[in-house]
Amino acid sequence: MVGVMSFPRTTIGKKVIMAVTGLIWIGFVAGHMFGNLKMYLGAEHFNAYAEGLRTFGEPFLAYGQALWLVRIIIILAVVLHIWAAVTLKMRNLQARPVRYSKHRKLHADAASLSMIYGGVAILLFVLYHLAHFTWGLSAVHPDFRPTDPYHNVIVGFQNRLATGIYLIGLVALALHLYHGTWSMFQTVGLNNKSYDKLLRGLAWLVAIIIPLGFVTVPLGVILGILS
Amino acid sequence: MKLHLKIWRQKNAQDPGGFVDYDLDGVSPDSSFLEMLDLLNEELIAKGQEPVAFDHDCREGICGMCSLMINGVPHGQDREPIKQITACQLHMRHFRDGETVVIEPWRARAFPVIKDLIVDRSAFDRIIQAGGYISVSTGSAPEANAIPIGKKDADKAMDAAACIGCGACVAACPNASAMLFVGAKVAQLSYLPQGQIERYDRVVNMVNAMDAEGFGGCTNTGECEAACPKEISLDFIARMNSELIKANLKGGR
Structure with missing residues (x-):
């Protein structure tokens, strides 16, 4: 009863899958955030960066191959992450068929109790974000130009509703990252009381720096720093 | 009053x-x-x-x-x-x-109410039966100092062994998970030389038994540790996780 096939069937195996796929996504959002900051270098630089994501690895890789490789990895990761989350949540709901009339929390923080809801919010946000800046659906972006991402960002964030959705998405991301980052180490067995404060600190850093980096772009547009 | x-x-x-x-x-x-x-x-x-x-x-x-x-x-x-x-x-x-x-x-599918405030916690007994033991030939008591155990390992094993199996961890957990109990039992024997022989089979069998009883999964909220009357640490859940990962990497060898 050990091995590749049975391990993911255990509750702990599913959590390990969530930790590993979560780490992949932390790496992705960190890189994504860093790339977004190139907005501050101007239209030419930012658009060249966007094009560079597609020409990366040439001549060994064809146009767009590296980008698609990353996309395939993160799509697989998110599918596994959601599969593990949903199967565990179903199990957890069944584990207490009769609820308490009164149940006081002694320690749990909002981040740890809202992981599944935050996860759903982030998923919905990502779909909106893709429709907004990747697919450029006319229903969500008023003037989408496939070859001018700098323009798309500026125009996209001039809409207050769009900016509001991004702010909510980033709050959900911050909470998810805070519990997720610490939880990852606990789940794979790398946490103990002597590392706990350090890992909590790391979780704070990740949960603050990544969303903060992201939020500067829509705020920059609203405040007129980016135009 | x-x-x-x-x-x-x-x-x-x-x-x-x-x-x-x-x-x-x-x-x-x-x-x-x-x-x-x-x-x-x-x-x-x-x-x-x-x-x-x-x-x-x-x-x-x-x-x-x-x-x-x-x-x-x-x-x-x-x-x-x-x-x-x-x-x-x-x-x-x-x-x-x-x-x-x-x-x-206590409210958990794995702890059905027998009467009023009494719940059936024999799910814990079945988890222990699945691996919470060491196999030794019984006989006269061996010399206590024949097997040296490091102070740190002895301390950790003793901390884990403080678990009295009351089930407060399951009761407190938002998911009715038994990870703290099973973690303590897996960890306790994993630190001791006597526990090495069945070390990796133990964690696999106990985790499978835990899952089979219908306990929920761990979401690392820390409610169990906060409610535990014996102050069993979340560290032992991390220890159980790493034990299970190691057991799977070994692939039954």
Whole structure:
């Protein structure tokens, strides 16, 4: 009863899958955030960066191959992450068929109790974000130009509703990252009381720096720093 | 002191059960929580009513039998400075005169209610049977110093061994997960030389047994550690996780 096939069937195996796929996504959002900051270098630089994501690895890789490789990895990761989350949540709901009339929390923080809801919010946000800046659906972006991402960002964030959705998405991301980052180490067995404060600190850093980096772009547009 | 009690009454496993209100007078602030329930039961018996069934044994905080959800907290550790004790060690001086006290059984699919406040915790016994042991030939006691054990490992094993298997971790967990209990039992033997022989089979078998009982998964909320009367650390859940990963990497070898 050990091995590749049975391990993911255990509750702990599913959590390990969530930790590993979560780490992949932390790496992705960190890189994504860093790339977004190139907005501050101007239209030419930012658009060249966007094009560079597609020409990366040439001549060994064809146009767009590296980008698609990353996309395939993160799509697989998110599918596994959601599969593990949903199967565990179903199990957890069944584990207490009769609820308490009164149940006081002694320690749990909002981040740890809202992981599944935050996860759903982030998923919905990502779909909106893709429709907004990747697919450029006319229903969500008023003037989408496939070859001018700098323009798309500026125009996209001039809409207050769009900016509001991004702010909510980033709050959900911050909470998810805070519990997720610490939880990852606990789940794979790398946490103990002597590392706990350090890992909590790391979780704070990740949960603050990544969303903060992201939020500067829509705020920059609203405040007129980016135009 | 006077108390208003809201107690879960349930005839048997099939009965849906429900809360019944009781007013109790003349409770001494020096009595323990279980002595307060004894007082109530004496009154009920005198009135010819069925006494409230609840689990208890040693009444000194070491056996793990008492299992009451008191005001939404396992063992009722809800007022500073008291924390992390068993229900039998909780005293009435921590309650206010005239207070309403809600008493429920542990709630988990794996811990079905037998009667009133008593739940069936034999799921824990089956998990222990799956691997919470070492196989040795019995006989005369061996020389205690024949097997050297490092101080740090001995300390950790002792910390894990403090678990009394009361099930407060399951009761407190938002997912009714048994990870803290199983973590403590897996970790305890993993630190000791006697536990090495069955080390990796043990974690696999115990985790499978835990999952088979219908306990929930861990979401690392830390509620179990906060509610544990023996201060069992989340570290042991991390230890169990790494033990299971290692067992799988070894692939049964």
